[in-house]
Amino acid sequence: MDKTHSRRQVAAIKHSLFDQGYLDEQFIQLEELQDDANPNFVEEIVTLYYRDSSRLISNLDHALERNPLDFNKLDTIMHQFKGSSSSIGAKKVKAECTLFREYCRTRNGEGCRRSFQQMKKEYATLRKKLETYFQLARQAGPQETAFPPK
Amino acid sequence: MDNGCFSSPRRDFPAGLRVLVVDDDPTWLKILEKMLKKCNYEVTTCCLARHALNLLRERKDGYDIVISDVNMPDMDGFKLLEHVGLEMDLPVIMMSVDGETSRVMKGVQHGACDYLLKPIRMKELRNIWQHVYRKRIHEAKEFESFESFESIHLMTNGSELSDEGNLFAVEDVTSTKKRKDADNKLDDKECMDPSSTKKARVVWSVDLHQKFVKAVNQIGFDKVGPKKILDLMNVPWLTRENVASHLQKYRLYLIRIQKENDRRSTSSGMKHSDFPSKDLGSFGFQNPVNKQQNDVSIDSYNYSDGSLQLPNVENKSHEGDKGTVSQFTIAKKGRPLAGSIADSNMRESSRVGLQQPFSQSEGSHAVFDCSMPTQYSWTEVPHTQLKEEHKSHVHLEDSFNQMPLHGKQHPIQVDQSQSVTSISSAPSIREEGVAACIEAKPLFSDFKNDQSSSVNSIGNAVDTFPIQPGSLVMNAQSLASSTTNSGLKAHGYNNLGSISDLEIYQRNLLLGGEAASAPLDEDLHFHWLQVDCYNMNFGLQNIGMPEYYDPGLIAEAPSHLYDSSDYSVMDQGLFIA
Numbered sequence: 218m219d220k221t222h223s224r225r226q227v228a229a230i231k232h233s234l235f236d237q238g239y240l241d242e243q244f245i246q247l248e249e250l251q252d253d254a255n256p257n258f259v260e261e262i263v264t265l266y267y268r269d270s271s272r273l274i275s276n277l278d279h280a281l282e283r284n285p286l287d288f289n290k291l292d293t294i295m296h297q298f299k300g301s302s303s304s305i306g307a308k309k310v311k312a313e314c315t316l317f318r319e320y321c322r323t324r325n326g327e328g329c330r331r332s333f334q335q336m337k338k339e340y341a342t343l344r345k346k347l348e349t350y351f352q353l354a355r356q357a358g359p360q361e362t363a364f365p366p367k
Numbered sequence: 368m369d370n371g372c373f374s375s376p377r378r379d380f381p382a383g384l385r386v387l388v389v390d391d392d393p394t395w396l397k398i399l400e401k402m403l404k405k406c407n408y409e410v411t412t413c414c415l416a417r418h419a420l421n422l423l424r425e426r427k428d429g430y431d432i433v434i435s436d437v438n439m440p441d442m443d444g445f446k447l448l449e450h451v452g453l454e455m456d457l458p459v460i461m462m463s464v465d466g467e468t469s470r471v472m473k474g475v476q477h478g479a480c481d482y483l484l485k486p487i488r489m490k491e492l493r494n495i496w497q498h499v500y501r502k503r504i505h506e507a508k509e510f511e512s513f514e515s516f517e518s519i520h521l522m523t524n525g526s527e528l529s530d531e532g533n534l535f536a537v538e539d540v541t542s543t544k545k546r547k548d549a550d551n552k553l554d555d556k557e558c559m560d561p562s563s564t565k566k567a568r569v570v571w572s573v574d575l576h577q578k579f580v581k582a583v584n585q586i587g588f589d590k591v592g593p594k595k596i597l598d599l600m601n602v603p604w605l606t607r608e609n610v611a612s613h614l615q616k617y618r619l620y621l622i623r624i625q626k627e628n629d630r631r632s633t634s635s636g637m638k639h640s641d642f643p644s645k646d647l648g649s650f651g652f653q654n655p656v657n658k659q660q661n662d663v664s665i666d667s668y669n670y671s672d673g674s675l676q677l678p679n680v681e682n683k684s685h686e687g688d689k690g691t692v693s694q695f696t697i698a699k700k701g702r703p704l705a706g707s708i709a710d711s712n713m714r715e716s717s718r719v720g721l722q723q724p725f726s727q728s729e730g731s732h733a734v735f736d737c738s739m740p741t742q743y744s745w746t747e748v749p750h751t752q753l754k755e756e757h758k759s760h761v762h763l764e765d766s767f768n769q770m771p772l773h774g775k776q777h778p779i780q781v782d783q784s785q786s787v788t789s790i791s792s793a794p795s796i797r798e799e800g801v802a803a804c805i806e807a808k809p810l811f812s813d814f815k816n817d818q819s820s821s822v823n824s825i826g827n828a829v830d831t832f833p834i835q836p837g838s839l840v841m842n843a844q845s846l847a848s849s850t851t852n853s854g855l856k857a858h859g860y861n862n863l864g865s866i867s868d869l870e871i872y873q874r875n876l877l878l879g880g881e882a883a884s885a886p887l888d889e890d891l892h893f894h895w896l897q898v899d900c901y902n903m904n905f906g907l908q909n910i911g912m913p914e915y916y917d918p919g920l921i922a923e924a925p926s927h928l929y930d931s932s933d934y935s936v937m938d939q940g941l942f943i944a
Binding site for chain 2: 243246247249250252255258261262265266268269293296297299300301303304305306
């Protein structure tokens with residue numbers, strides 16, 4: 218069936234996201250929070266994340282253009298970004314944030330820029346994969362909630 | 368009735384727990400809201416700390432617990448933590464994606480009851496009710512302990528203790544035993560029913576606080592005690608316990624203010640660490656107050672100082688106002704110490720109002736900056752008065768400082784009570800609490816004097832008090848005013864050197880808390896508060912200190928305190944001079 222196939226696809230994508238380390242168990246936590254009251258909870262959260270993280274990335278871009286670099290400020294923004302990314306379980310992105318903050322700590326401007334580029338890549342990849350995931354999930358229909366656990 | 372303000376006792380506790388979540392991250396805010404709702408809690412979210420504070424103030428007693436992020440743009444999470452602790456006395460949980468030990472430690476120092484790391488799991492949130500429950504139990508116990516103390520005290524001087532027994536059945540006077548016992552008893556006999564907590568959470572509105580401060584000032588910081596305050600305030604639904612705990616916080620606040628003042632005024636480079644407003648234990652002893660020049664052995668008192676600037680105070684005390692406790696007279700009287708004692712003392716008392724820099728605190732009185740002057744929403748009372756009070760304490764301290772610290776317990780005269788008088792004038796009682804605590808400390812150290820109660824200046828007192836190891840009977844009353852009272856706790860002040868500032872501070876606070884203004888003359892018996900004797904000691908003072916007594920605090924320096932014949936004091940039991 219179409220739905221079954223879709224569902225399998227969705228499952229496959231999700232599986233790969235975890236396998237490749239894009240997501241961690243926080244994402245599962247979000248899924249567990251999804252219920253009848255909030256049937257699209259996970260997607261809502263992820264959308265919120267996109268909004269917030271876009272803003273922070275743009276702040277970082279600006280901050281990195283300045284000369285000399287204000288490492289404290291960079292660290293602060295990245296701290297926020299890391300917190301935000303932890304909310305959906307964006308594992309790779311988080312790891313890159315940590316690296317970035319380390320470069321800030323050691324006042325390594327070049328390292329910061331490199332790390333930031335890498336982080337943006339991870340972020341873009343994750344975002345794309347999640348979009349595909351949610352699209353398919355919507356098509357496949359509610360899976361977990363098909364048989365609401367009581 | 369005190370329970371009147373306790374809203375909705377929940378039969379199905381912890382379900383329905385009212386949680387306020389504060390986080391600038393919208394994603395986390397939404398996640399936490401969902402998680403908490405799944406735990407059957409009632410959730411309110413807020414992304415600005417200022418807004419959160421408004422919510423808390425508007426809906427008094429409308430929340431049971433607050434969860435807040437550490438890094439927020441408009442206000443530091445730790446500051447919010449302090450405010451909440453002070454004004455609302457709610458348990459606060461901090462959260463952050465940063466789990467560095469230093470941050471966690473700071474959270475604990477500021478009074479957070481827990482520190483969660485993001486990403487937060489739902490199971491961690493499920494159990495947050497324990498903090499609410501624990502607090503209630505603790506308060507109930509304190510009350511009960513207090514009761515016990517009261518009974519003992521009552522026996523000795525047959526005073527108050529009239530209405531205390533209503534909430535908790537104080538088993539008997541002998542049950543003043545250790546808090547632990549009290550705890551056990553409490554556990555047993557109380558229906559550990561969280562939904563029917565005996566203690567209603569009182570929200571100290573600006574108005575209420577004003578009344579409180581007014582009452583404290585009226586009574587006189589030295590003599591302040593929860594019962595008296597309660598009577599004066601004339602708020603029917605308020606319990607003595609409520610007042611006692613508020614007084615404790617007030618003292619802390621004063622100390623903090625003091626510290627800030629000191630810091631501002633003195634440049635001793637003490638860094639003022641954030642003072643958790645209500646954090647007794649950690650009274651910010653982070654920065655020893657070095658300003659003081661007191662050589663005195665009070666070095667150990669490093670009070671973070673808040674530069675108490677009590678310039679006048681000192682004078683007063685010196686004046687020897689004998690009978691006038693004029694605020695700081697007591698301390699200063701006869702104090703050989705540098706006049707700056709007042710300063711130093713003041714600091715300690717953290718009278719909020721003390722704007723006077725302690726520049727020279729005699730002895731290193733750790734000035735506790737107990738209050739964050741600016742942050743308190745408490746209305747405020749002119750500090751001047753407080754300052755005075757502090758001064759008196761300060762004086763005491765000075766004199767004490769001067770006195771060589773001997774290992775024995777110095778009878779600490781509660782001179783402070785005298786200083787209390789001055790306090791009454793100052794509405795800002797908050798400081799009193801603090802001041803009292805602080806002063807007590809130095810007193811102890813040097814206090815060798817006998818307990819003559821020359822009220823006038825602590826200095827005198829100092830002289831008069833014979834330093835007898837076991838005879839420190841603290842005048843509970845003066846606790847309020849005299850930080851020396853805090854010395855009670857600080858039995859070990861003698862060994863001040865050994866006692867960490869923190870302990871001292873704590874002690875002071877505790878002591879200072881409710882010390883009723885006891886005339887110097889006799890009340891200067893300090894009961895050595897020993898952890899064990901905690902109960903007993905409490906009884907000594909008519910102050911409602913018991914609440915403040917944090918056994919943990921006392922326990923801190925027990926070793927030093929009791930080093931030698933100190934215990935004799937305890938043996939003597941409550942000495943109500």
